[in-house]
Amino acid sequence: MTLSPSHRPPLVEEVTAKLRYSIQSGEWQLQQRIPAEPELVAALGISRGTLREAIKALAHSGMLEVRRGDGTYVRATSEISGAAQRMYRDHSQMHILEVRVALDTQAARLAARHATDDAVAAMRELLEVRRSAWLARDFAGWAQADWDFHVLVAQASGNPLLHELYISFGGVFHSDLLRQQRRGGFDGLPHPGHGELVDAIAARNAAAAVESVHRNLNSCAEWLGRA
Known part of the structure; x- marks a missing residue:
């Protein structure tokens, strides 16, 4: 999926869905680090707070793993x-x-x-x-x-x-x-x-x-x- 800027700050759920799709489509591979926060913020046209909430939601579901000082990695391809x-x-x-x-x-x-x-x-x-x-x-x-x-x-x-x-x-x-x-x-x-x-x-x-x-x-x- 090609991440494109939004004309308005999207809801956390919308951003979460976009990140989820990047994982499920295979754009972001298992065990690989996802793009850095500044890159995602710029690509999506959103605030850091919104992005962090979306990442937090996917980390809670087990799809992402946030490694302090190293970045965020894909841990699973679905919530299940x-x-x-x-x-x-x-x-x-x-x-x-x-x-x-x-x-x-x-x-x-x-x-x-x-x-x-x-x-x-x-x-x-x-x-x-x-x-x-x-x-x-x-x-x-x-x-x-x-x-x-x-x-x-x-x-x-x-x-x-x-x-x-x-x-x-x-x-x-x-x-x-x-x-x-x-x-x-x-x-x-x-x-x-x-x-x-x-x-x-x-x-x-x-x-x-x-x-x-x-x-x-x-x-x-x-x-x-x-x-």
């Missing part, structure tokens, strides 16, 4: 994602995993029905990126590819709300993967739940896709139990 991330901090890894069982199972079932050939091909490409990163000991790249794979399965479900809910796991999921990787004996390239899941989705076999998810997450639960 921001709220979810705040809630996850108050729960254990096992609680989060139990919720993931429900989301992953439904995502796999629906993806087996609705995924396009292009989506399946993209899943296989991500698994290859994931494999290459693990073998190269690029653990950050491995974790990112693993997360991108799961998000793509959720997107392939054809249910935008399920996709958005799944995205809300982003920060928690990524940090958990890296924490597990640092433990001795961790296998970063298990076939169950990944390669088998793509095979099931490609075959339009919803039951096999769900079973693959259960095997993978049961293995994760056992791993956490040994922590």
